[in-house]
Amino acid sequence: MFKITRDAIIIWFRNRFPVDTLARHLKTKQVPQHRHSIWYYFGGLTLFFFIVQFVTGILLMFYYRPTPDHAYESILFIMHEVRFGWVIRSIHSWAANLMIATLFIHLISVFYMQAYRPPRELMWISGVILLGLVLGFGFTGYLLPWDEMAFYATQIGTEIPRSIPVIGESIMILLRGGREIGSATLTRMYALHVVVLPLITLFLVGLHLFLNQYYGVSRPVKVKKKKEPIKFFPNFMLRDIRAWLGAMLVLLSIAMLSPWGLGEEADLLKPAPEGIKPEWYFLPLYQTLKIVPSRIWYFDGEALVNIIFLLGGLLLVALPFIDRKSRNDENNMFIKIIGTIVLIYLIILTIIAYID
Ligand code: HEM
Numbered sequence: 001m002f003k004i005t006r007d008a009i010i011i012w013f014r015n016r017f018p019v020d021t022l023a024r025h026l027k028t029k030q031v032p033q034h035r036h037s038i039w040y041y042f043g044g045l046t047l048f049f050f051i052v053q054f055v056t057g058i059l060l061m062f063y064y065r066p067t068p069d070h071a072y073e074s075i076l077f078i079m080h081e082v083r084f085g086w087v088i089r090s091i092h093s094w095a096a097n098l099m100i101a102t103l104f105i106h107l108i109s110v111f112y113m114q115a116y117r118p119p120r121e122l123m124w125i126s127g128v129i130l131l132g133l134v135l136g137f138g139f140t141g142y143l144l145p146w147d148e149m150a151f152y153a154t155q156i157g158t159e160i161p162r163s164i165p166v167i168g169e170s171i172m173i174l175l176r177g178g179r180e181i182g183s184a185t186l187t188r189m190y191a192l193h194v195v196v197l198p199l200i201t202l203f204l205v206g207l208h209l210f211l212n213q214y215y216g217v218s219r220p221v222k223v224k225k226k227k228e229p230i231k232f233f234p235n236f237m238l239r240d241i242r243a244w245l246g247a248m249l250v251l252l253s254i255a256m257l258s259p260w261g262l263g264e265e266a267d268l269l270k271p272a273p274e275g276i277k278p279e280w281y282f283l284p285l286y287q288t289l290k291i292v293p294s295r296i297w298y299f300d301g302e303a304l305v306n307i308i309f310l311l312g313g314l315l316l317v318a319l320p321f322i323d324r325k326s327r328n329d330e331n332n333m334f335i336k337i338i339g340t341i342v343l344i345y346l347i348i349l350t351i352i353a354y355i356d
Contacts, residue, residue, distance in 0.1 A: 025213065029232035032219040039109035040217060040236075041243045042102050048244045049099030050205065052251065053137075056092040057194065064144065066190035068183050071146035072265040079262065086259055093260035095251055096138060100281050103134055111339055113220035116319055117326035120215055126208045128317045133201045138279055140193040143186060151266035152276045154189070155181050160289065163302035182268075221331045277353065284346045285309055287353035312342070 014020065031040060063082055065074040078085035107127065110116060116124035143154040158181065161171040177184025217232075219225070230236055278286050285305070292301040315322065325332040 026233035027231070029213070029216055030229035031217045031232055031236040032223075032225070032229045033227040034220070034223045036109075036113060036220055036223065039105075039113065041240065042106035042109060043212070044240045045102040045243055045247055046099055046106050047205070047209070048247050049095045049102060049251075050201075052095040053092065053099060054198070056088050056095065057198075059088050060092055061194060066144070066186055068146060068186055068266075071144060071186060072262075075145045075147075075262055087255060090255040090258075090260040091251060094255045096141065097280075098247070098251060100134060100138060103131060104281075107131060108343065111319075112336060113218070114323070114326045114332065115218045115220070117218075117221075117323070117329065118320070120211070120218060121320040123208060123211045123215070124320050125317055126204050126211070128313070130201065130204050130208065132313070133197055133204070135281060136197050137193060137201075138281060140189040140197065142279065143181075143189045144193065145262055146186065146266050147263035148266050148270075148273055149263045149276065151181060151268075152272045153278050154185065155272075156276060156286075157278060157282070158185070160285070160302075161306065163300055164306050165300075165303055168303070168306075221326065221329055280350060280354070283353035284349040287349040287356070290353075 031037070060078065063074055063078050063085065065071060075089070078089055080086075082088075110124070110127070139154075139157060142157075143150045158172055158175045161175070162168045164171065173179065175185070175188065176182075177188045277283070288305050288309075289302055292305050294301050296304055319335075320326070323332050323335050325335075
């Protein structure tokens with residue numbers, strides 16, 4: 001008679017799932033060691049926060065109600081009635097910000113290490129799309145609590161594309177589900193936030209990680225091989241886990257010591273309060289729109305800024321093909337200087353917008 005033993009179960013899985021091939025691959029993968037190795041942790045940290053977002057987001061969905069009549073009330077319920085609801089909400093909001101911060105650091109570090117050079121172009125392109133998706137998560141999630149700040153910031157945010165010639169008005173109506181912000185906007189933002197964006201993001205994160213396993217970790221152009229690389233499994237993986245534990249400690253401390261707040265409920269009849277600002281990661285665009293004159297030569301200033309930011313995004317996607325030097329494994333100082341100027345501009349504008 002067939003007996004179900006521990007060994008029989010293991011053999012059954014081994015014959016149906018390529019455990020051995022995966023284990024062999026993990027054992028052969030190596031991570032280069034050099035003075036910039038610390039930056040290798042930021043992709044993994046972004047992944048950690050992404051997982052946190054996924055889990056806490058599902059927990060919040062159990063209680064959140066996406067209608068203007070119930071949204072605010074359901075957030076109050078989560079914060080005051082649901083056991084540990086306030087912590088889960090606080091973790092979700094703080095981890096969103098920390099994820100965007102680690103994502104920016106990850107992008108900047110792979111930019112300076114020129115890790116986008118062949119054969120990793122698709123890793124870079126999937127990464128830039130992921131950046132857009134993650135910012136999309138931030139934008140769509142902001143309206144969900146339906147408090148004053150969320151309502152008016154979304155009003156300003158959805159107004160921004162309006163100035164783009166020909167398609168601007170349609171983009172605004174598409175985002176709002178009408179001319180004004182209302183119940184249709186909330187339904188759309190919710191559907192985007194919990195279904196559309198997660199599905200595309202999951203697929204792209206999967207692709208990004210698969211390519212990372214396939215090609216391994218790159219060595220920056222200028223760095224010569226001085227130290228021996230370390231094994232990914234178990235050595236680098238254990239270091240990654242240490243970084244994840246550190247990130248968890250920081251996240252839990254901030255989320256508990258500084259719980260995420262909630263403003264007054266949005267009242268469509270009241271005038272917009274003073275000092276409405278978008279989240280910090282949209283501040284460079286917001287501040288540029290603020291300082292630019294309404295007309296520049298023959299052009300509408302706002303439309304011009306939108307188009308320049310869009311072109312900037314496209315140039316970022318195309319970077320592996322623009323940077324011809326990196327294709328020959330050469331250091332490209334020119335691209336790095338341009339990148340540094342753009343970065344300094346974005347940081348300065350964020351600071352100005354913050355203290356303004
Ligand atoms: C949800 C967002 C993202 C996640 C979860 C993620 C995750 C990761 C992980 C775990 C690695 C391997 C470890 C490392 O080298 O840091 C990696 C590598 C890489 N990522 Fe990302 N990443 C994301 C977004 C981005 C963005 C925005 C870019 C750039 C535009 C990017 C470009 C790359 C490149 C080029 C590599 C290869 C680095 C190398 O081999 O040295 N990623 N990513």
